[in-house]
Amino acid sequence: MIHRCTYIGSLVVLILALVPVTGCSPAIAPFSGCAYELAVDLKVDALRTMERAEEPFSKHEPRVESLQRQMKKAVEFARGRPNNSITTRQWEIMMNPEGHMVGGFLTRWKQDDSLSWGFIREASAQIEAGFDAIIGLESGKIGSKK
């Protein structure tokens, strides 16, 4: 009996020693269906909005403002999830008005009033790939039905 108790005690010590390896808190947030859907919807909305950038910005201002609101929600949603700093950083890059993804594109559209089709096409391809990086990370998280 004493031998058995010592043995179990040793196992507990071993488990405690393994805590740094097996620690309870995950390194990254699990998959969220809501975050995934939000990213896919925003990708579609953003690319559709950008297609209109050959026309004057003022004509599409309400649509742009709606898109910016949705993106702010996505950042706040990402920020509110534990262990989700990488996805949050991705959204911050995507919507940064001084950057060169969706946020920066909308800033440039507003400044120049309209943009050339060649630029819209090339920028859209970049931004689409950027959204794919966000969606790819979410769908790669534990719990997604890959």
Place this chain on the structure above:
Amino acid sequence: MSEPFVDIILQEMRHQLEETLPRLSDRLLPAGKSLLKDSASQLETWAAQAASGELSRADVDWLVRSRLDLHRLSALRSAGLAQVEIDLFRQAITRTVIGMLVGRIAA
């Protein structure tokens, strides 16, 4: 401490690492490599479009900077997927240790 028990745990960790590390490189390296390759040809395309007047210098400048942002997003995806693999590794080890502990206590 029972040495076979420790050996089994270490063996399981080695086995999990052998499975995790190749999967990690399979998931991470091709994406980064293809983006870098694409970037070189993309720059040539933009230079040609600028020469033909389809893009302005300001357009090309913006697009090059957007390429850098895209690399940052892609690198963050890789970092996140690496963390997913670490979590999977930790889960596998936890399952093994708990399974062995329960088995030994029940025996």
